[in-house]
Amino acid sequence: MSVDAQPVSELPDPRNFGLPVVAEDELPEELRTLVARVHDLVDAVAHTEADTSELARASAAVHELTERLNVKRRDVGAMLERPRADGGTDYQTLTNVVSGVSNPAAVPLVLEETEDGVRSEFTLNGTYQGPPGLVHGGWIAALLDQALGSASAAAGMVGLTANLDVNYRNPTPLNAPLEITARVTGAERRKVHVSGEIRHNGEVTAEGTAIMVRLVAPS
Numbered sequence: 001m002s003v004d005a006q007p008v009s010e011l012p013d014p015r016n017f018g019l020p021v022v023a024e025d026e027l028p029e030e031l032r033t034l035v036a037r038v039h040d041l042v043d044a045v046a047h048t049e050a051d052t053s054e055l056a057r058a059s060a061a062v063h064e065l066t067e068r069l070n071v072k073r074r075d076v077g078a079m080l081e082r083p084r085a086d087g088g089t090d091y092q093t094l095t096n097v098v099s100g101v102s103n104p105a106a107v108p109l110v111l112e113e114t115e116d117g118v119r120s121e122f123t124l125n126g127t128y129q130g131p132p133g134l135v136h137g138g139w140i141a142a143l144l145d146q147a148l149g150s151a152s153a154a155a156g157m158v159g160l161t162a163n164l165d166v167n168y169r170n171p172t173p174l175n176a177p178l179e180i181t182a183r184v185t186g187a188e189r190r191k192v193h194v195s196g197e198i199r200h201n202g203e204v205t206a207e208g209t210a211i212m213v214r215l216v217a218p219s
């Protein structure tokens with residue numbers, strides 16, 4: 001197995017791909033608070049049994065808020081730029097549906113680098129339901145995809161998923177602590193092989209492998 005990786009500190013700059021970049025310290029705390037509150041709002045809407053007049057009032061208030069917020073919108077594809085502990089720079093898609101800090105639909109999955117890859121602990125509320133009381137299989141695949149892609153990026157190889165293979169070993173519960181781990185297992189030319197798992201109480205509920213194909217910045 002050969003590994004042909006870029007040093008993490010030399011990850012491709014999104015500006016070279018024509019993407020807008022937002023520095024982490026430019027992201028207002030008020031936006032983070034709004035995102036967290038709307039995340040809870042989605043769960044509340046999904047499960048509310050409030051009476052019809054309450055529903056009508058809430059609907060009007062949300063409609064008004066949506067119009068106010070839409071007055072000024074960010075471009076699609078905006079990337080969040082944050083400094084890394086090793087002196088390099090990390091980039092994340094701001095509105096990534098799994099981990100984006102400005103996306104109320106995101107878990108959000110906050111992955112930390114480990115000795116051999118990435119890891120996160122998280123809990124999914126009822127918004128992510130598939131079968132009763134369980135996490136939707138598509139979201140399980142999305143979580144693994146994100147962790148596998150991040151493991152590749154953390155190893156200095158930012159890429160797109162070319163192939164993702166998921167095995168659902170046990171039901172993944174909602175509203176319960178979960179752990180996700182992922183790592184690079186090999187690399188050749190632009191292909192990066194990655195594997196990862198989701199666990200509940202130490203038991204694997206789902207595992208995935210993927211081939212990421214490294215991005216090459218336009219010259």
Ligand SMILES: CCCCCCCCCC(=O)SCCNC(=O)CCNC(=O)[C@H](O)C(C)(C)COP(=O)(O)OP(=O)(O)OC[C@H]1O[C@@H](n2cnc3c(N)ncnc32)[C@H](O)[C@@H]1OP(=O)(O)O
Nearest residue numbers: 091092145146149150153160161162163189190191211213
């Ligand atoms: C900011 C950092 C954060 C990172 C986290 C991100 C996590 C989220 C990850 C995603 O959700 S990515 C979104 C879902 N994926 C896509 O939308 C990708 C769509 N597919 C493509 O854009 C292209 O097919 C792709 C870039 C993957 C490959 O096209 P290329 O033209 O650049 O590559 P090429 O066809 O030259 O193949 C390069 C190598 O990859 C191999 N390859 C390509 N597609 C493959 C495939 N499907 N399965 C296996 N191998 C594949 C191909 O055989 C070859 O291997 P060799 O070097 O051994 O010859």
